[in-house]
Amino acid sequence: MAFNHYAKIKRILKNEKDWYIKRIDKPTKTKNFKGETLNYNYYYRIYNSNNQPIKYCKFQQLDRLAKILKTESENLPIIN
Numbered sequence: 001m002a003f004n005h006y007a008k009i010k011r012i013l014k015n016e017k018d019w020y021i022k023r024i025d026k027p028t029k030t031k032n033f034k035g036e037t038l039n040y041n042y043y044y045r046i047y048n049s050n051n052q053p054i055k056y057c058k059f060q061q062l063d064r065l066a067k068i069l070k071t072e073s074e075n076l077p078i079i080n
Helices: 005-013 062-068
Strands: 019-024 028-031 037-040 043-048 053-059
Touching (some): 005 062, 053 062
Antiparallel strands (some): 019 043, 028 037, 043 053
């Protein structure tokens, strides 16, 4: 079974009451399942109700997070 970072985020968020997502406009890169490096000009970070970043909750694809949380990306709590 392959590791799924978004599934891990879902498990972490089950234990969080109030959380929100913030877009960070800094370059980042990640590897996909094929081992290819993908570059992004931004990333997303999830914060808890105390405005602290939640460990392991950094990601690049908002649509993938929405899909694993079984919602639409428009329904996610994103702040600017």
